Amino acid sequence: MKRAGWYVIAGAAAGFAGVLGVLVSGAAAPGALAQLKPGGTGASAAPSAAAPARTSGPVRKVTGTVEQYGYGELSVTVTVRGNHIADVSVPLLRTAEPYSQQLAQQVIPMLRAEVLTAHSAQIHGVSGATYTSAAYAQSIQSALDKLHAS
Amino acid sequence: MTTHAEPVMGTVFSFTAVHGELPEATVRAALAAACRILHRCDAVFSTWDTGSPVSRFRRGEAALGRMPPEFAEVLAECHAAKTASAGWFDPWAMPGGFDPTGLVKGWAVARALAELRGAGLAGGLVNGGGDVAVFGSPADGDRWRVGIRHPWRADALACVVEIDAAVATSGPYERGAHLIDPATGRPAGRAASATVTGPSLALADALATGVAVGGDEALAVVAGLDGYAGYLIRPDGSEADTGGIAFVH
Numbered sequence A: 001m002k003r004a005g006w007y008v009i010a011g012a013a014a015g016f017a018g019v020l021g022v023l024v025s026g027a028a029a030p031g032a033l034a035q036l037k038p039g040g041t042g043a044s045a046a047p048s049a050a051a052p053a054r055t056s057g058p059v060r061k062v063t064g065t066v067e068q069y070g071y072g073e074l075s076v077t078v079t080v081r082g083n084h085i086a087d088v089s090v091p092l093l094r095t096a097e098p099y100s101q102q103l104a105q106q107v108i109p110m111l112r113a114e115v116l117t118a119h120s121a122q123i124h125g126v127s128g129a130t131y132t133s134a135a136y137a138q139s140i141q142s143a144l145d146k147l148h149a150s
Numbered sequence B: 001m002t003t004h005a006e007p008v009m010g011t012v013f014s015f016t017a018v019h020g021e022l023p024e025a026t027v028r029a030a031l032a033a034a035c036r037i038l039h040r041c042d043a044v045f046s047t048w049d050t051g052s053p054v055s056r057f058r059r060g061e062a063a064l065g066r067m068p069p070e071f072a073e074v075l076a077e078c079h080a081a082k083t084a085s086a087g088w089f090d091p092w093a094m095p096g097g098f099d100p101t102g103l104v105k106g107w108a109v110a111r112a113l114a115e116l117r118g119a120g121l122a123g124g125l126v127n128g129g130g131d132v133a134v135f136g137s138p139a140d141g142d143r144w145r146v147g148i149r150h151p152w153r154a155d156a157l158a159c160v161v162e163i164d165a166a167v168a169t170s171g172p173y174e175r176g177a178h179l180i181d182p183a184t185g186r187p188a189g190r191a192a193s194a195t196v197t198g199p200s201l202a203l204a205d206a207l208a209t210g211v212a213v214g215g216d217e218a219l220a221v222v223a224g225l226d227g228y229a230g231y232l233i234r235p236d237g238s239e240a241d242t243g244g245i246a247f248v249h
Helices: A003-011 A014-024 A030-035 A098-122 A140-149 B024-045 B053-058 B069-084 B101-118 B201-214 B216-223
Strands: A060-063 A072-081 A084-095 A125-127 B002-008 B011-018 B123-128 B131-136 B144-150 B153-163 B166-170 B193-198 B229-233 B239-241 B246-248
Touching (some): A125 B166, A140 B002, A140 B011, B011 B101, B024 B069, B069 B101, B101 B131, B144 B193, B153 B166
Antiparallel strands (some): B144 B153, B153 B246, B166 B193
């Protein structure tokens, strides 16, 4: 197996690492969250996104103070293992109107997805709803197959 | 380690073969045999091919006694899965007649994997379009690590799990047509993504389909099954699991 190739996938998340670094350094960073608001607003909202209880190993949780971020208030909990982020969740989110709530809610699963994209270097396969042959070409599984084959 | 990607059954099957002591040629032969099994499954169970045995059965043109032997096996698995899922997986309640699609791919993966195991490989992974079965170890006693696709992002993962046997995921984000509520005959909408782990991929596949249809109610059914565990992402992005899944941070 050619190890070097794995980092191609990891590179995609590099842009978010800085933002996550801000989050982990202490308090919640609502400014950083605002930057990450997805362009489209039609996507499904994702409140709290509290992670299910996951077993394994010693982890450190940092919960930021409640922050006013202009459209309401929120606090962010970041779960850290060693020097990397394992999870991001929002224990508190209050907004003045539903639209802001919808926008803010979308950000959290996106952040966690980026973290896990970075970790995809360590996986052997991807489980998901059945993809078509065309969709396979865009999938992480396809990227893994190419990296192994090279 | 040898990998292979095979387009079949309307998707792509990915193989990872851990050689152990086996010579390259033996591994290649095992992979070729596994692929032949998949193409045979496709020929029997394709609901797209109007001339396939399953299509003829759906139209009432073929008696059960005249069907290929694989068909009876899948039928028995479907009965067992319908019972185990408390009816949330029901291939007989599909519009257009009996449709084992929610189970047959997982079943086919398991058959292909059995071919690799039988050839004496040290380990193997077969991923049938998102349904994954493994045996042995990827390297040095490690466990196989599988990412669960993020339901709203094709290029990201919702989480990573470790498995020793099988994991299947179902959801409406790729081809949701088989996610029909048996009670109403309509698309369900209670899950963004449903994952089930367990010893049999055929049953895990069917149960994942069931949880994708039934949401929390079906997840509770999985919680009661020995050896199986479930992980649900609801349409609002919140999550639930039964316990028993080895999530990796």
